[in-house]
Amino acid sequence: MKLPKSNTSLYPLVPVLYAVVILLTAAGCNKASLGESYPEPFYGQLLAGDSLITPVAQVVSDRVFEDSAYVVVKQFIVHPEAATEDTPAERISPAPVAAVVDAAEDYLYLFDKETFTLRKFSIADGTLQFAIEIDVEQKRNGRPVLRLVSDEVLWIANIEKGKIVRYTSAGERLSDLDMPGLGTPIVADDGAFVIANYEDNEGLFHSYSPRMKKQDAFGVLTNIKVALQGIPYPGHGMGFMGEGVTDGSHSFVYAGLLGGGLLSYKMDGSLRYFRESIDHSNFPGVREDTTRQVTVLSTDMEGVETQQIPFNVWNDTYYQFYSVIGEEDWGWDAYDYNSGDYKYSIRRSNQCGNNFITDTHVYANCLNRGFFQMKRAEAVNSSKQALAAIN
Numbered sequence: 001m002k003l004p005k006s007n008t009s010l011y012p013l014v015p016v017l018y019a020v021v022i023l024l025t026a027a028g029c030n031k032a033s034l035g036e037s038y039p040e041p042f043y044g045q046l047l048a049g050d051s052l053i054t055p056v057a058q059v060v061s062d063r064v065f066e067d068s069a070y071v072v073v074k075q076f077i078v079h080p081e082a083a084t085e086d087t088p089a090e091r092i093s094p095a096p097v098a099a100v101v102d103a104a105e106d107y108l109y110l111f112d113k114e115t116f117t118l119r120k121f122s123i124a125d126g127t128l129q130f131a132i133e134i135d136v137e138q139k140r141n142g143r144p145v146l147r148l149v150s151d152e153v154l155w156i157a158n159i160e161k162g163k164i165v166r167y168t169s170a171g172e173r174l175s176d177l178d179m180p181g182l183g184t185p186i187v188a189d190d191g192a193f194v195i196a197n198y199e200d201n202e203g204l205f206h207s208y209s210p211r212m213k214k215q216d217a218f219g220v221l222t223n224i225k226v227a228l229q230g231i232p233y234p235g236h237g238m239g240f241m242g243e244g245v246t247d248g249s250h251s252f253v254y255a256g257l258l259g260g261g262l263l264s265y266k267m268d269g270s271l272r273y274f275r276e277s278i279d280h281s282n283f284p285g286v287r288e289d290t291t292r293q294v295t296v297l298s299t300d301m302e303g304v305e306t307q308q309i310p311f312n313v314w315n316d317t318y319y320q321f322y323s324v325i326g327e328e329d330w331g332w333d334a335y336d337y338n339s340g341d342y343k344y345s346i347r348r349s350n351q352c353g354n355n356f357i358t359d360t361h362v363y364a365n366c367l368n369r370g371f372f373q374m375k376r377a378e379a380v381n382s383s384k385q386a387l388a389a390i391n
Helices: 026-030 379-390
Strands: 043-048 051-053 071-078 096-101 107-112 117-122 128-133 145-149 153-160 163-168 193-196 205-208 214-218 220-222 226-228 231-233 242-245 251-256 262-266 271-275 286-289 296-299 306-314 317-324 330-336 342-347 352-357 361-366 370-375
Touching: 043 271, 071 107, 071 117, 096 145, 096 352, 096 361, 107 145, 107 153, 193 242, 226 286, 226 296, 242 306, 251 306, 306 352, 352 370
Parallel strands: none
Antiparallel strands: 043 051, 043 220, 071 370, 096 107, 107 117, 117 128, 145 153, 153 163, 193 205, 205 214, 226 231, 242 251, 251 262, 262 271, 286 296, 306 317, 317 330, 330 342, 352 361, 361 370
């Protein structure tokens, strides 16, 4: 996969999709596919009842950017290269790449992937509430993800293989959770969660109760089996890999990392919408790759021009990172959380990568400088500009 040429330390990138993630288990291969009874082969369409549906197009065809001349409000972290003799040691951090803000925008939580340190700050006065170095048995070299559940419990994904590390908002470590899939869990405020399962066609999404009891499987996007050395493998596989976010209710928005649009469900399996993104491309296909020492399945990148990562939801606005592969063009798109309608986009600014976005601020990691809160342009003005562009 060809990644953007811009400095990759500023923002999270889609992880390279190694073929080994879909070398499926025998148990996964034996699961029945809900799409097998459909009379025609399909890939990337959604099986809803007895019909196939395609994502609904956006009315707007081009991005409308808000004014991104941000004003720095305060600095929470100082990069080692920008630190002075007077900089407190607990404020120096090389790579705070994961961030989450509570619903009242009172507290900021940061995770540094190099030092494995979790920090909590008071946003009002910038004071450090705690700094905890997290100990795990098997470090995972993925993109860390923070989720704050009901403003009380932090879920930290992708830092330990097969587990979710959890802390209370006061900094007390809770028991880890063993995850039943490869994806990043999408967790509601009551602890119920959905996780993508790429190993079978029972459904892309698998829902679990707060006590981790399996509830349902839904979201069938293919009935095609991909052959690996003559053996047909069922499953949504790496072409459907993505992430999702929720507003805390029992609903979520899911986006494929390399295309496919926006897919939104309630956690009981009720479809909310299936929408194209502003620069839509289909879910990429999967092919047999014989160029390596061992024949594997790999993503077919032909026609894939952008990558995207769901970021956060704030006041019914869903924010998604986008990057044009191989170019310097990257930023953040805003969609209506409840309809999937495109609203506006935010450009990168001053070599800074946003890590969390609210109505009035961005929380951003800036190249070799540190982590800042910045005041953003009024999003409502950008939304009005987008509507004007339609008319």
